[in-house]
Amino acid sequence: MRVRIIDADRVLTGTGELHSPGTVITTDDRIAWVGATEAQLSDWRGHRVERIRLRESTILPGLIDAHVHLAFGCAVHPRPAIQHDTRLAVAATIRRALRELAAAGITTVRDLGAPRYVDSDTLATTTPPTRVLKATIPLTIPGGHCYSLGGAVTTDSEIARLVAANAARGAEWIKVMVTGGFTVSGTSSPYEPQFSDHQLRVIVAAARDHGLPIAAHAHGITGIRQAVDVGVDSIEHCTWMTDDGGFDFDLGLVNAIATQQIMVCPTINHEAMTARGRLPWAVRREQLTVMLGAGVRLVPGTDSGIPRTPHNKYAHSLPTYLDLGLTPAEVIDLATRRAAQALRIDHSTGTLTAGLSADLIAVPGDPRQDLTVLATPILAITAGHLHYPAAVPTTEEYTRR
Ligand SMILES: [Zn+2]
Structure with a gap:
């Protein structure tokens, strides 16, 4: 199983929740966990974990x-x-x-x-x-x-x-x-x-x-x-x-x-x-x-x-x-x-909810203040596949035992 942990200043879940700072954890093509960074699930023993730390940015649904x-x-x-x-x-x-x-x-x-x-x-x-x-x-x-x-x-x-x-x-x-x-x-x-x-x-x-x-x-x-x-x-x-x-x-x-x-x-x-x-x-x-x-x-x-x-x-x-x-x-x-x-696909995408497809983007700043930041995504993930559209954020790869 591939585990990815993404931290950002803000996570807008799309279900009305805001976590700041927030974290989204994905496993393979699914969202596994969404919440406040300090409360994140941390026991990933035996898994390959990729961590991405995004500064001054917001994660939201794709x-x-x-x-x-x-x-x-x-x-x-x-x-x-x-x-x-x-x-x-x-x-x-x-x-x-x-x-x-x-x-x-x-x-x-x-x-x-x-x-x-x-x-x-x-x-x-x-x-x-x-x-x-x-x-x-x-x-x-x-x-x-x-x-x-x-x-x-x-x-x-x-x-x-x-x-x-x-x-x-x-x-x-x-x-x-x-x-x-x-x-x-x-x-x-x-x-x-x-x-x-x-x-x-x-x-x-x-x-x-x-x-x-x-x-x-x-x-x-x-x-x-x-x-x-x-x-x-x-x-x-x-x-x-x-x-x-x-x-x-x-x-x-x-x-x-x-x-x-x-x-x-x-x-x-x-x-x-x-x-x-x-x-x-x-x-x-x-x-x-x-x-x-x-x-x-x-x-x-x-x-x-x-x-x-x-x-x-x-x-x-x-x-x-x-x-x-x-x-x-x-x-x-x-x-x-x-x-x-x-489009009748809310059972699989549209919000950052555990169990749904790992479809998300990160944008600089806060799109609730300035919608135009959606035009400059710094990261996009579709069904667990990672794209870095504009900038390359810091990435650490490590395996916990
Ligand atoms: Zn047309």
């Missing part, structure tokens, strides 16, 4: 980005035909994304769409430095949003076949393009639904047959309403945009989203607050503030992998949520514990 695309590569002009990229090239893009995420202290991501199961194959042959909940191939219509990923379906049997194939390839979520979108090819409109109500119900039923939750990409209100009516588990983007350049924001529908406890991932990247044009921050901020006030479960995600959205800028996106009236501690909670709950 960050969770609820919406990424490992396979997309962030190109400013994405090739419309990702299907023509070799599997080797896409796999290399995925591996690079995983390294960038791990180095940025993001220990879990939900990958909401990749081509032709390259994600499944790549993740199966490596130990990913970041935990990935994958949706594999998103369902769309022929010629629709992201059709080039290989997920165009029309008939009931095509839907059932693709959902079954995704499940067989280890999909943890089913992603459906309820409306059209803006990036990565497709001829359908972001403001209008792609599928009929019947098709969408068949998709939801197929996902349920395999016990999988459904993530619905939706921009315009008709698509959002369709997603709520069929009972999806998360709505991605949820921008309420209309084709005349305006917005159709509906409080009744917001309340339905809250009542049905549908998670909303608004895909806020590091540039959201300076965005002009189609999604100005003033409008977005108003929508999100009302949604939060209505009790909608907002979960941060960046859509990283799309143009201008690198994988390592999740922490840079989080101060945006302060502008919705949240405190830094509440934003940390959203990006860790509550994200894990919404």
Whole structure:
């Protein structure tokens, strides 16, 4: 058994506790103990013990980005035909994304769409430095949003076949393009639904047959309403945009989203607050503030992998949520514990609790005072695998007899 003892000025457990100075002890891939440094478990006779002392820093749960695309590569002009990229090239893009995420202290991501199961194959042959909940191939219509990923379906049997194939390839979520979108090819409109109500119900039923939750990409209100009516588990983007350049924001529908406890991932990247044009921050901020006030479960995600959205800028996106009236501690909670709950993995990650996966980061200073320190992690551990993203802390290795 490999024992690691990490001491820091502060440990934020994510369950409301603060230990200062605090210590986290991990054994192999699990958290074994969390508490005040002076009270730590000390009898590790017969084990290899690695001790890391971090000065002027805070340990907290690893960050969770609820919406990424490992396979997309962030190109400013994405090739419309990702299907023509070799599997080797896409796999290399995925591996690079995983390294960038791990180095940025993001220990879990939900990958909401990749081509032709390259994600499944790549993740199966490596130990990913970041935990990935994958949706594999998103369902769309022929010629629709992201059709080039290989997920165009029309008939009931095509839907059932693709959902079954995704499940067989280890999909943890089913992603459906309820409306059209803006990036990565497709001829359908972001403001209008792609599928009929019947098709969408068949998709939801197929996902349920395999016990999988459904993530619905939706921009315009008709698509959002369709997603709520069929009972999806998360709505991605949820921008309420209309084709005349305006917005159709509906409080009744917001309340339905809250009542049905549908998670909303608004895909806020590091540039959201300076965005002009189609999604100005003033409008977005108003929508999100009302949604939060209505009790909608907002979960941060960046859509990283799309143009201008690198994988390592999740922490840079989080101060945006302060502008919705949240405190830094509440934003940390959203990006860790509550994200894990919404993604249904809180039994294994999201807080520093004995027995859970050893997923944690350390940042300089105190993120409750200054959220921006999350962008400069000095240490990240995913399932017991150690990364030193920015600096090398003092490490002692010794074996106690
Ligand atoms: Zn996306």
